[in-house]
Amino acid sequence: MKRILAVLLIVSLSFVVFAQGASEAPAKQQEIRVLLANHPYGELLKPLIPEFEAQSGIKVNYESLQESQLTQKLTTEFATGSSTVDVFMTRPLQEGLLFIKNGWYGSLAKYDFGDYPAASVDLGRKDGVPYIVPLVIEWQVMYYRKDLFKKAGVKVPTNFVELEAAAKALTKDGVAGFGSRGKGAAAVTQISSFIYNFGGNYLENNVAVFDSPEALEGFRYYGRLLGNYGPQGIASMSWENLMPVFQAGKLAMWTDASVFLGQVVDPTKTNIPAEDIGVAQLPAGPNGDSPFIVTSWGMAMSSKSKNPDAALQFLNWATSKELAVKGMLANIPMSRDSAWANDTVRKNMNAELIATQAHAAKNGYPLDRPFMSAVGQARDLIGEVIVEAIDTKGTSTRLPALATEKAKAVNELLKADGEYGGK
């Protein structure tokens, strides 16, 4: 008896250890695993998933993660070959090249891309094969306080000279005149439009050029604005730090992505009445008027999916025209052209926001960061230049040398990954 018990104990204990790896009972029903981002569109999808399950008979196991954790989880699972993911939300500019290069995306040749702007699909295409369905777009806007502008007798700035003057006039009584991301790597996307408007860029034909005189003007101007008129501690602030400052009424102007409007005017989160909050396009610079307008999120299938048909069915549903309209009505700017043409949408969306979108769609630039595989490290390198510019209020004498040094480092990364100078 003792022996039997001992054997049983050992066997059962071993099972605890190996239970994770044990094969599951044969599934009667098709099952897929979906990874969503903690993004308004992910939130929109979650409550609707049971409808899809009822319609299709496919069981959907979803997980929801913060964006950097999502990248991390996907990368770890794919790199170790242990992935069981079928469909996932993805950031085309941040991880697109990396995932395509490693063969982690499944081909979407069967998907109908007719309703999308061609340029947004092309970013996720390699050798003619599309890999990413564009989902959500984002462009740079300027949130501002109409009441403070009126009180100070300042007009909404339309160029960088007026912007600086307005920032100066509005910085008083414990309110900072102008805010935008100052935290190195996070600021790279937000300063991009400023650099474009001075005539500079991060990369040209896959060679780093952000040490050009035009780009340097952009860094200096951004540093001067934030260093002089930004909230205290701006060099370590990203959007999650700036939003509460704006909501607390301590910031007169805030440039960031369009996606935050819903939260900025949410009466449960802000002290400021919605009618006092305006949305304007980013002022034009001396050499350009091109705010970034990018596909911030897309959806893709895993190349390792064991259920490609069910996965494609889910993908078609999750990126459908109907859901795109639902997204628009929830203040999420979608990639589908048809969603913008929808009458209900046009009637219900914030008119100022629609105007900034029209401007960005016409004049904007489709990238907000260096488009390369090692974008994470490149952003940290460029971030060093941004922080230096802010810390010295744009006056740093070593800025050109620093920018050249960092551009060289970014070029090294491009070379190491076999992307330097390529198309």
Added chain:
Amino acid sequence: MIKSGFFERNLKYLFPLPALLFVLLLMVFPVLYTLFVSFTDWTLTSGRPMKFAGLGSYLKIMGEPRFLDAVGRTFYFTIGAVLAEAVLGTTIALVLNREFRGKNTLKFILLLPLVATPVAVGIVFNLFYDPTIGFLNYILSVLGLPQSGWVTASSTVLPSLMLVDIWQWTPMISLIVLAGLAGLSNEPYESAKVDGATSVQTFVHITLPMVMPTILTAIILRAVDALKTYDIIYAMTGGGPGYSSETLNILAYKFSFEYFNMGQASSILVFLFFIVLLFSIGVTKIRKLFEL
């Protein structure tokens, strides 16, 4: 009954087997795998398969100024935080070792920081530290003192982070030292009293030497943890502003999950592993001196 005879004879191996497998799979294997990866040039951004690179990753990391800075910061953070915790923790333990009213309530309150989740602690402290809308700068302004940038300024970020670590982990040292104090025998104190020793003399010549091994144990435990601190730094500053709170663990995280440079990330971790190992061996040796 041959079969059961086999189990009977080998029970001493079979019983620890599950635990042994657990340790091998979840502890030994990852360490060896990290060591293996550190000798390759594996990056995900290049899309190339990993290749043996000898000490290449180590050399590249040694030449990276951020690495040397991170080594310095890791020690600065650990030594600063653990020293303060040891002094404060021992003091609190000495106070708690006496009998007074409300002692249990005080003990209970002291335990609270220990059970809080570090990331949540980080978020709450970030709200306190916020230079514009935070509580601490408000207090400073009410008192008429100059305001601080706290975690948003590179000159104050590490001390601010150390303060959080001290707030959270001092109670652990107190508890360990308190247990040590409770276990001390009364005899030396009685003889000291008979010989007419003052309370300061009793403390310096009896209490401190007797409780020192316990304090050192607490310091080892804390320091090993502090060297590896990741959660509060990641949650509060992510290594910023700039790189000014980047410790070795944060640097390794960035190299692996933001830069996808697994080879160099692993070499940073192997380096950290040996620092922790050497440190533990060193302090254990010191501890032995006190036990004699």
